[in-house]
Ligand SMILES: Nc1nc2c(ncn2[C@@H]2O[C@H](COP(=O)(O)OP(=O)(O)OP(=O)(O)O)[C@@H](O)[C@H]2O)c(=O)[nH]1
């Protein structure tokens with residue numbers, strides 16, 4: 001199938017960053033061929049989103065170059081989309097629709113598919129309203145519509161809107177069920193003493209590359225936006241700890257609230273983490289890196305993530321020289337982060353990253369433990385092998401003496417199992 005040929009139009013105010021490169025990347029990821037692009041700087045107009053002069057100038061360009069579609073950034077109101085389509089006599093899609101198209105292409109799991117359908121329906125609702133209203137106005141040419149006509153039209157509109165709303169709420173219920181199943185799994189992992197570590201960051205920062213470098217599990221990696229749409233969790237080996245690392249959907253600036261809401265269950269994986277690794281693309285310019293970082297911070301606020309210890313992994317340093325690494329690290333430190341420069345792809349400095357993660361995890365204390373030779377002790381011992389770091393074991397005549405590294409929480413659990421007081425704190429590490 002041939003790709004659609006697109007003209008890209010970006011409208012922004014004087015104080016807004018130029019996101020044309022990112023918009024082009026989005027269009028390419030969604031499978032469009034780019035015929036040309038416009039960066040229009042100035043106050044947006046209510047009628048078209050851009051000035052009438054610009055609309056006319058672009059109309060001439062369209063007549064000559066004949067794109068199949070005009071892609072418009074940022075998001076437009078439904079009335080603006082229809083007015084532009086009329087003025088240009090061509091299909092117009094806005095940035096949000098483009099993101100939805102990419103999500104559609106990349107959605108693999110049932111959860112991702114449902115989340116996207118929900119986001120699409122929420123996005124389309126105002127378009128439906130606008131279209132039905134327009135149709136009514138056309139049907140009632142000239143004369144003012146009678147009260148009856150308006151009533152029938154409103155009924156039709158309400159039926160359609162209600163049908164969409166019903167579908168949205170039925171998807172919501174399904175998503176809640178999936179989310180509950182995930183919560184159960186999480187609870188089970190927490191009970192078993194697992195620590196949750198989550199990767200977060202702007203789209204294409206290298207989260208999935210880091211996930212597979214750290215866990216050895218295979219995830220899809222591509223130089224495209226929104227390759228990952230659902231979380232993937234895999235175990236990670238860290239001496240003395242059981243850690244689950246989860247990869248998730250990336251952030252992007254200007255993502256509408258409805259999309260965040262749709263991805264809430266996926267994003268909550270980040271919200272429930274013990275530690276977050278925020279992956280930052282170091283190969284961007286300093287200002288671009290900060291813009292993306294701020295978009296991530298906004299996203300955290302949007303989904304209510306706060307108070308979780310966070311480390312910034314400054315990724316792709318294999319592409320940077322030493323002085324740029326120092327400069328980028330400094331810029332991020334000024335934002336108040338603990339920064340570790342890494343390359344997920346070339347496995348540079350990953351040990352240092354994990355060391356730092358370890359420092360943020362609940363402290364481990366060394367305990368000594370006297371266990372009698374019985375079945376219960378043996379099963380406790382094998383559990384300790386899994387969750388704790390057994391430093392030493394001594395087999396005496398009537399008991400086994402074990403030295404083990406445990407978090408306070410795990411120590412409490414052992415105390416409850418043992419009931420008597422044979423667990424003693426040796427020292428804190
Ligand atoms: N040079 C270099 N490229 C990297 C590094 N890490 C990731 N990449 C590349 O960056 C691109 C994006 O990597 P992904 O791991 O898919 O990024 P992501 O953050 O998971 O992206 P989404 O899932 O789309 O949000 C791929 O082309 C990777 O090969 C790195 O350390 N160095």
Ligand SMILES: [Mg+2]
Nearest residue numbers: 207208227228
């Ligand atoms: Mg990914």
